C-alpha cells in the first residue's frame with residue numbers, strides 16, 4: 680500500500696536514482712527495482728539490511744543524521760515509517776536536533792529538482808496515539824512523531840516546500856521539494 684502511494688505521488692523513470700532512508704529489509708524498494716536506474720537503502724540495522732533479497736538494491740549501513748553520499752546525488756528520497764525512528768535510543772533533549780540534522784542531510788543529497796516523500800503517522804489521530812503508546816510507553820523506543828503541519832514546517836525551515844499529498848486515518852504523506 681505504501682509503495683503504491685509513492686508510485687501515485689511521483690512518476691518514476693529509468694533515469695532516476697532513489698534513496699530509501701530507513702528502508703530496512705527492502706519491502707518498499709522491492710516494488711521499484713525494475714522502474715528506475717538505481718536504488719540505495721540506508722539503514723543503521725545490519726540485520727535488516729542482510730534480509731534484502733534483491734541484488735539490484737545497494738545497501739549502506741548508516742544513519743539519516745550522516746548520509747554517506749555526495750551533494751545532489753538522488754532524484755527521489757523516501758522515508759516510510761522510518762523518520763520517527765531516527766531518534767530511537769537518543770536522549771529526548773536531542774530529538775529535535777536529530778530530526779533537523781537528518782532533514783538537512785536529506786536536502787543536501789537531493790538533486791535540485793528532486794522530491795522527498797515522507798510517510799508518517801499523525802500522533803493527533805487515534806491510530807497514531809496508539810502507535811506512539813506502543814513504541815514509547817510499552818517499548819521505550821524513543822520515537823518522535825510529528826503531525827503533518829509541524830513536520831512540514833521543519834522542512835520549510837530548511838528551505839524546502841512541503842505539501843500534504845495524502846492523509847487517511849493516522850497515515851499521512853508529505854511531498855517535499857526544494858525551493859529553486
Ligand SMILES: C[S@@+](CC[C@H](N)C(=O)[O-])C[C@H]1O[C@@H](n2cnc3c(N)ncnc32)[C@H](O)[C@@H]1O
Pocket residue numbers: 700701702703704705706707721722723724727741742743744758759760761764765766767
Ligand atoms: C519500521 S522500520 C520501516 C522499514 C521500511 N521503511 C518499511 O516500511 O518496510 C523502521 C526502520 O528505520 C530504521 N532506522 C532507525 N533509525 C534510523 C536512522 N537514524 N536513520 C535511518 N534509518 C533508521 C530502522 O533500522 C528500521 O529499519
